[in-house]
Amino acid sequence: METYKEYLIEKRRKFHKIPEAGFMEIETTVEIIKELKKLGFKNIKYGRSIHHERLGVPDEESIKAHLRESHINADFDIKEIEEGYTGLIAEYDSGISGPKFGFRFDIDGLALEETKNKDHIPNKFAFNSKNEDFMHACGHDGHISIGLALAKYIISKKNLIGSYRFIFQGAEEGVRGGKSMADAGCAENLDYFFSSHLGMGFKTGEIGFGSVGFFATKKFDIDFIGKSSHASGAPEQGRSALLAAASLALVLNSLTQYSRGATRVNVGVLNSGTERNIVPEHAHMELEIRAEYQALLDDMESRVLKALEGTSIAFEVKNQIRLMGTSIAYNYIDEDFFEDLKNYLTSLGYNLILKPKFKASEDVSSMLKRVAEKGGKSLHFIIGSDLKSNHHTNSFDFDENSLYIGFQFYKDIIDYLNIKYKQ
Structure with missing residues (x-):
């Protein structure tokens, strides 16, 4: 798995360089699509079709100004992405009957100017933000890299069953993108749905398993x-x-x-x-x-x-x-599913902190709820990571070792549920 460790860090650093605000993650969306195509994904949806009503959309001039500062190259039509319909959905079907998996990874950055401190790791290793006044200050660059590594694993593993849906969602900050994509059907017809977040007060090696306490919120x-x-x-x-x-x-x-x-x-x-x-x-x-x-x-x-x-x-x-922007409160966990996964993951040696209270808002709650309401199993977890500075600060950085732990955690869940289904 050494190649996955290198891949995770490479992709994290690539996307750390190009942070973009919500509904302006144009270069980010294009680069994710290009990487997924390179990995072999054929079924990739993007643009208007993956969105419903959007809240908090930047004005047209702001999007155009951002595009003038960007250097985007694509061999496919990106007109609707350039209009602010960012994010994408990629699906892979193994061709073998089995459960339908879904995963969500958020992709937006924040309006912060990254610190110029020479001891800041992104500065020291030259992967600091190239977009002035924006940075990845919440770990979403890491979320992207975990999502891509998981996609790489799934499409290369020959004995998996079922289908796999990767939701790369924009505009999580301000809780805008999740509801738009959920209302457009991104989380429909799934048997299992998982999402996660890096850091959030947990140390590298810890997993906050089965997050609850998502706050409802409205932004005005x-x-x-x-x-x-x-x-x-x-x-x-x-x-x-x-x-x-x-x-x-x-x-x-x-x-x-x-x-x-x-x-x-x-x-x-x-x-x-x-x-x-x-x-x-x-x-x-x-x-x-x-x-x-x-x-x-x-x-x-x-x-x-x-x-x-x-x-x-x-x-x-x-x-x-x-x-x-708006997001719902969410506290539900399927106890039987939770206990089964908890026992298996504990047997693998994971340090699980059970049912941590999120105590913040996360617009993936709309997707978690929709899957559960339709009879699927949905779960959120926190991938612990030692932080150099708190979330949403200009010197934020996380321990890159946590990327592989997060990837491995997703992988072990998928492998276990595959084996269980075959039995």
């Missing part, structure tokens, strides 16, 4: 429209969009906490104003709410909307609110 953009005026000459004629937005930010962060479960609210962006002596006419806010259970999220959303209405009335401004 709000624009406040007031009226400008001279701040000294005629302040009474102005209606400050900035003060309205700032007031709402304070109100939202003082919402009553719940005894029935954990909740979160965060105003992450607030922009307003053009000059110090002008009452600001416009303000832009980006916020998110999260909750352990869907009912709590619904109640939080109601409070946010009431606070927005009240603030707008008080400051005599108008508002426009847009839903930019």
Whole structure:
């Protein structure tokens, strides 16, 4: 398996160089398709057909500007990918009757400028981000490499049965891509479905097996429209969009906490104003709410909307609110399936941390739920990895040894379920 270790690191470093934001993972999508074709995959879907309604899509000019900075070469039609319909679905059928497997790997980067520190491993070994102001700061480059290595293994192993679906999903950050692909049917007709994440507080060699506690979430953009005026000459004629937005930010962060479960609210962006002596006419806010259970999220959303209405009335401004992303709460595990796999994987020597609470949002929850609702078995796990810095920081990096552990873990699950089906 030495070649797989080298392959995993090579692909991780390749994709670490080209981080792209959600629904702009154009070069990333093209390079994954090219690699899968090279491995021998014939059935690859991409473009509009793998998406339903998308939320939080970048504006057309942002996508065009990104394309001007990219260097994409492809011998197939990528027009729809270039329109922001990123990600892909690749399928391999062994030709032998058996279970239908599905795997999801997210592919997007984050809007962060990677550290210039010379001791940062990507800088030291020259695989740092070439896309200014973007980096892979959550491990999705590692997820891509594990997905490709698993695809390489499956298509080269001759005695496997059943079929295998690889979902490379864009726009996980902001929880936008998962629902779009799930609503388009990417997780339909599967017997088994698996997804994973690197790091998340677990050490190299640990596996958080059977993740639960996925938070429901909604992401909103709000624009406040007031009226400008001279701040000294005629302040009474102005209606400050900035003060309205700032007031709402304070109100939202003082919402009553719940005894029935954990909740979160965060105003992450607030922009307003053009000059110090002008009452600001416009303000832009980006916020998110999260909750352990869907009912709590619904109640939080109601409070946010009431606070927005009240603030707008008080400051005599108008508002426009847009839903930019959403994901469901998910806590279900098929106990018999979980116990069976747990016992087998423990016998192989894996250090399993059972049913860890994710305590964050992950839009793969839509796919996990759909598979389970249709009678399939779905499971998420965390591949432990020693981190140089926390997720979503500009010096984030993970232990590349964890890539092979993650690949091997997927492989052992597939091999076991193949053997079990044959029996």
